[in-house]
Amino acid sequence: MKDYDLIIRPKRHAFDINFKEIWAYRDLLKMFVKRDIITVYKQTILGPIWFVVQPIMTTLIYMVVFGNIAQISTDGTPQALFYLAGITIWNYFSESFNTTAKTFTENANIFGKVYFPRLIMPFAKVTSGLIKFAIQFTFFMVVYSYFLFTQEGAVQPNWTIALLPVYLLLMAMFGLGAGIIFTSWTTKYRDLTFLLTFGVQLLMYASPVIYPVSTIEPGLMKDLILLNPFTPILEGFKYAFLGAGHFSWISLGYSAAVATVILFLGIIIFHKTERNFIDTV
């Protein structure tokens, strides 16, 4: 008689997150991913091709501005490939961050009508971001193969290519963690929405996306760049495919530690917001 299946109470503990319930809703996650894909491709002629246009344009601009005018070194690797590599892996983070940062504001309608574990939504966004990444990565591989087979010695791939899933996972953790912190705060302070777009851009310039760490003179500047948890991922990614860059287990471990902390904090903050957010939005 006393064993109730569900008890609705005012406040849950910060850590009382029902992962079992999230698992039970895994079919919903799949449906959200499917919905994201369908809504992007239906009624466009070029469909997924659009995802490739952005990296091409950005790469061209970087080649002109940073490669030719500012003459920033690309560590002896072809400029096009260097920029494209940086953009491809960085885009996965910025895509994940941008979409999950709108979780509450964009889904207020659904969230106001029916209950499901809210974390499903940002999880789904990060998952469907993988598809966009896959398309951009395929394009990167096409350009990469061109340089690999036509210009001998221009790129030196090595075994760390096997770490690609790790780099992706870390980017997903950063995007998800930062995104859900952001969306939790924006339910109360709309001011923050304005920060979103240029915040990501600032972060990109603070990370070695369009420049290699090796060009920076040792000093405060270099120390700061090395403290940036994105540095090991970006450098590692370029090292794996291009052979230029830097890889070490210690820095990768540092990056992973920061990503874990951010994701953990994000889940706690998100969890605290989700219970009453519908009253404030």
Add this chain to the structure above:
Amino acid sequence: MSKTVIKIENLSKIYRLGEVGTGTLSHDLNRFVRMNILGQDDPYAKVGHVNDRTAKAEKGELVAALRDINLEVKEGEVLGIIGKNGAGKSTLLKLLSRVTSPTTGSIKVKGRLASLLEVGTGFHPEMTGRENIYMNGTIMGMRKWEIDRKLDEIVEFAGVAKYLDTPTKRYSSGMTVRLGFAIAAHLEPEILVVDEVLAVGDAEFQKKAIGKMQDVSQNQGRTVLFVSHNMNSVKSICDTALILENGAINQIGKTDKTVENYLTNFVKNKKTGVWYNSNTIQEVRSNLIEIKTCHSDNEIDTVFKSHEDFKVLVTFTTDFNEKTKPYLNLHLKDSNDELLFISNFSDLDYKRGEEKYQVECIIPGNLLNEGFYTIGIALTYLNPFNVDFSHKEVLGFQIEEDLNITLNDIRCGYGGPFPGKFRPKLKWNVNS
């Protein structure tokens, strides 16, 4: 049989009126500094007590949408929840469906609970009917294999077999609603919480929906919580009814008795038969000043005999010219909140040079049946269209039959309850 499946204890929900938080960082910083550093009171908070919508809301005021609700629902019970707008019905639903969380107290639920605050949540117009069934079903907590199994039934119930692989943007709105309800109806939860979703869709669909709910409760022995304005649906579905008033349980008991009490109270609250506007803003073009129901000798009252003429006196201000003219609209609703008719009046003379008018509308005897009615009044301009004021359910009155007069006349000697919304006296002729 009588196992408790929902147990609500000391449940309250507090809302802050006006802007929540304060909306901006600067105000919150201001509050933080004042409260935590200067030790002052919260500059943006005022605590109110009763959730009375008619009182004017002050910015930042706290209001209890629900106060100390204690309730037990037994297995197989069909409970109707009635109450005026703002009595806390929706808040209770939101708490039960876990859309938001309570401020104090708890709700304990035994078994799977599904709540229908809306049909077709998560539908995307670009997706096909089939995809949307899976989308909505999984949002409601179904697993994919459960939907696989019930897909045919859902499609049949909704009657959309032909359009299953067409994007729902090509559906008519009726089809979309039917599809949404069909999915919900096949959730098979132990406890079903339903909002007034039945108010959407055409009459045929409503019948189907109510039939499905009766089937669920009677034949399958499931528990249903049904929130509605419509007394007829509540009466036809629920065994027990609960009245919410100002966020608290006013009464709970057998449906017939409770609904009757609710209606009586409803009119009692408006027993004066006259309503004055306390809000006398001068800047607006039109304003309702006073409205009252009177016998033909101008005596204010709330109870009228079904055979007598009585009138509604409306005093209002408006300012208009030749080109654009206002219409006064009188809305008459029955106790089920169903609109019986609207009567318009526009024969006002702007040349009088005065802005204040008093008009009367005579409601003839031998028109309305016994029962409770409410009056709403609005002033509308056409060309350009504008509603200057609109007061819903501003007055209530009761119609009683005086059997001394009508028993042997219009009622032909029958003294029992007279069916029908109207009880008109029509002209009959004998032709041969």
